[in-house]
Amino acid sequence: xxxxxxxxxGRVARGGAGGGGLSRASLLGDAAAERVLTTSCGPLRxxxxxxxxxxxxxxxxxxxxxxxxxxxxxxxxxxxxxxACLALQEGFEPVVHVACRxxxxxxxxxxxxxxRVLDVRHLLCLRGDDPPGGQAFRExxxxxxxxxxxxxxxGWTLLAAADPGLEPTPAVxxxxxxxVAAGAALLETQPVFxxxxxxxxxxxxxxxxxxxxxxxxxxxLSGPEExxxxxxxxxxxxxxxxxxxxxxxxxxxxxxxxxxxxxxxLPGVIGCHLSTFRGDxxxxxxxxxxxx
Numbered sequence: 001x002x003x004x005x006x007x008x009x010g011r012v013a014r015g016g017a018g019g020g021g022l023s024r025a026s027l028l029g030d031a032a033a034e035r036v037l038t039t040s041c042g043p044l045r046x047x048x049x050x051x052x053x054x055x056x057x058x059x060x061x062x063x064x065x066x067x068x069x070x071x072x073x074x075x076x077x078x079x080x081x082x083x084a085c086l087a088l089q090e091g092f093e094p095v096v097h098v099a100c101r102x103x104x105x106x107x108x109x110x111x112x113x114x115x116r117v118l119d120v121r122h123l124l125c126l127r128g129d130d131p132p133g134g135q136a137f138r139e140x141x142x143x144x145x146x147x148x149x150x151x152x153x154x155g156w157t158l159l160a161a162a163d164p165g166l167e168p169t170p171a172v173x174x175x176x177x178x179x180v181a182a183g184a185a186l187l188e189t190q191p192v193f194x195x196x197x198x199x200x201x202x203x204x205x206x207x208x209x210x211x212x213x214x215x216x217x218x219x220x221l222s223g224p225e226e227x228x229x230x231x232x233x234x235x236x237x238x239x240x241x242x243x244x245x246x247x248x249x250x251x252x253x254x255x256x257x258x259x260x261x262x263x264x265x266l267p268g269v270i271g272c273h274l275s276t277f278r279g280d281x282x283x284x285x286x287x288x289x290x291x292x
Contacts, residue, residue: 025064025093027122027157027186027215027270035264036271037291038065038095038215039284041087043077052083056090058281062288063092067273070097070126081111084120095122095159098149104139105148112152123149124159124188143182150183160184162214164192165235168204176205180212187212191219191236191275195262202266213270216263220276220283221252229277253283257290 027036041055059066066087068080084094096115100108115123125145140148142160149158160179166172176187187210192198202214221227224246227238245251260272274284 024121027065027095027159028213035269036065036215037063037260037274037288038067038271039063039274040276040279041066041068042083042279043069044083045077047078049086052078052086053090055279055281056087056092058285060091062285065095065122066092067095067124068097070099070101081115081118081120084115085118088119093122094120095124096120097124097126098145099126100140100142100145101127108140108145109148109152112149116153116156121155122157122159124161125149125184126161143178146179146182146184157185158183159186159188159215161190162187162205163190163235164198164201165190165237168201168208173205173208173210176210177208180210184212186215186270188215188273189217190233191217191230192263193219193236193238193242193259195259195266198263199266202268206268211268214268215270216272217275218256218259218263218272218287220256220274220280220287221246222276222280222283223247223252226252226277250286253286253290256287260287260291 027038039059041052041059044052056066068083068087069077070080080094080096080098084096087094098108098111098115103111112123125142127142146158146160149156160176162176163172179187189198198216219230221230221238224243227243227246230236231238242255245255248254256274260274263269263272274287276283
């Protein structure tokens, strides 16, 4: 019979890939009080550890938390667990995406057990994108995945997705409430460009009794053409005022920095996650610099 390892305590490392007894950051610990800023490292389409190390090296000093997607958009990329292991060795705190897509219960549980061995502490549980032109097999849904992860290690910080672009109907709010009940300690949103509309959505969520802190996605756009592309994401709108500012040199960075500043001031917002279309390290670093 397997014996469950002890729960993690505070911010002290338990060994594993993080090793060294170094202090470990938590999205729900000290970082929350600091209004955390996270970003993604990838997607990595080539089996090249030097590429990942170079990206991490560029992010060092500006970000503590880095996220690793699970083959986003249904296109194969380097395993987020492998990337997380290297990130731990480099002194970062990884947030690993775990998708239901293409996995049965056995393979999902095996991944979760492996993540526990690696000492990964933050998981974003997702349905997962279907591959282009196809529909993937799914044996479990996000609610079961959250419960499964909590069963493997109750000490994990589990995240689940939330979509402010959806009208907060009883069904939508019920789904969010179910995610929290299944184990989600944090809700991470789709990209937000309209702070007023988001504040209204957040008020409806709180009025429904859903108190989980929120990590808001802020997309850093390099120009007007990317605004057109991001607007094709269901539920994501880019206001005309933002589109106009994107025509200015550096407009996308300034817009993102202002959004982060406003969103961080909303009650219940734990911080922001910076996204780009191509994993553009220079763009997210420019935003982070503008927030100092």
